[in-house]
Amino acid sequence: MANFQCEANEKELGRWTTNFIPHGGGRYTGQLIVTDQRIVFHSQFDTSLKGVVGDLFFAGSDNHEFISIPFDNIREVSSKISFLNKRVIIDTDNDQNFVIDNGMLPVQKIFDAIQKNR
Numbered sequence: 001m002a003n004f005q006c007e008a009n010e011k012e013l014g015r016w017t018t019n020f021i022p023h024g025g026g027r028y029t030g031q032l033i034v035t036d037q038r039i040v041f042h043s044q045f046d047t048s049l050k051g052v053v054g055d056l057f058f059a060g061s062d063n064h065e066f067i068s069i070p071f072d073n074i075r076e077v078s079s080k081i082s083f084l085n086k087r088v089i090i091d092t093d094n095d096q097n098f099v100i101d102n103g104m105l106p107v108q109k110i111f112d113a114i115q116k117n118r
Helices: 108-116
Strands: 012-021 028-035 038-043 058-061 064-070 074-081 086-092 097-101
Touching: 012 108, 028 108, 074 108, 086 108
Parallel strands: none
Antiparallel strands: 012 028, 012 097, 028 038, 038 064, 058 064, 074 086, 086 097
């Protein structure tokens, strides 16, 4: 993964390889990092996330591009679990939604890490 570094006053709570479906479409596989302040996703494919997500939650660091969603901008977090599909859905205060799609793998630890600091 790219050299993602937490800010000086930020603590990493967990890191997972998962699928991410940003507002506006697309599907990306990469690293999801949950900190005590935000959710960060880094696509491991050579794609431009900026054109899909927009500027509000887009951040760059050390020439790597990340989606960064501060907890202050999250309106609601929910989970949708079926036999073959486990997802965490994040709704933001600007009416965008983002889906963490873990396929058949459990999402409870991701959901709990996000909910812990909201």
